[in-house]
Amino acid sequence: YDARTTIFSPEGRLYQVEYAMEAISHAGTALGILASDGIVIAAEKKVTSKLLEQTTTSEKIYLLNDNVICGVAGITADANYLINYSRQIAQNYLYTYGEDIPVEQLVQRLCDLKQGYTQYGGLRPFGVSFIYAGHDSHYGFQLYHSDPSGNYGGWKATCIGANNASAQSLLKQDYKDEITLKEARELAAKVLSKTMDSTTLSSEKLEFATLSLNDEGKVSYHLYKPDEIDALLKDFDLGGAQDRPTE
């Protein structure tokens, strides 16, 4: 029953979809936290090397539209395809309605695509889970999570990738409803440091981004540069390594 995605198993399961989720559980952790004045996305990079050109490429966190960003866990090539697709969807909406796409609609469109790959075509599902962080005028700041089955949910704080269960329970313990963006950043860094394999955090292994409103009330996205991440980690007493590991 494994061979084809378009077939149920006798117990009523879709094995290919489950195997896709298994692939994601080996990927680098990504987590998102919804604060009252913004959203934080933090992620652990798996591909770390001195030779990697860090300033030009992003492995985990991407901009989808002026008002939405996402964090990725899973097969990077699959993620790139879906990110490109959702960027087109967002622009198409802007073209038709003259306004930014509401966050949930963007999530739904992407999930509809993912669901299609579990039902027809005979192609394998996408091996990616997303965390979407966005803002719109209808519901303010929102955080969503979607997986290869095409299911999605709205969250206050969530986590995908390796060790996501332990990260999720840590988030559950420490998250409070009126958390500010400042506190959320610290919580994100702390939770990641506890769930990551390595002993100390450094900007080499982390991607960090925030979504908030600037002084004019417009959505502003900040992808932290390596030195900004180091400064942040120092503030929280979590590392900010100066030594680069030898390869």
Place this chain on the structure above:
Amino acid sequence: MEFLIGITGKDFVLTAADTSAARSITVMKSNEDKSCDLNKHNIMLYSGESGDTVNFAEYIQRNVRLYGIRNGIELTPKAAATFTRKELATSLRSRHPYSVFLLIAGYDITTSKPHLYWIDYLGSSAEVPFAAHGYGAYYCLSILDRYHHPNLTLDEAKDLIKKCINELKSRFIVNLFDFKIKVTDQDGIREITI
């Protein structure tokens, strides 16, 4: 001979259309409603080639309604106008373009502001504080230029429309004797008398 007019106020939009449906020299109906409720806070007034008007208006209305049902939120006036304009722009280069003149008036509940859009069959769209379609526009726009300001109250707007209608009655050769006047504000769309 058809006349449409829209006036934005502080937190509402006042719209009016004449109510006669005529072909050549005969008036077939004198209580025609030339408007379509797109959703709770958006209304569209239409005039132009008969058949095209209602067809296009209903098409837009159904699409706007579908959006509301699918997504649980209603389209803002700007989004509805952009969508409508795009449909007209596409229709323009088709075998038989829709020949319609529209006013889209609405109250944006996310920003609590009223909006009015003037749209024509070529796919031109402009957001304006007041607007009119038809020959009547030539008589009314100057009155609106003179007396309109952004913080109009409903009573002031009603007076303004009265001025416009009286001008038409005295100077326009076609006797537009009756008008359907509606207000769109945060409570929705309702018909009023002046």
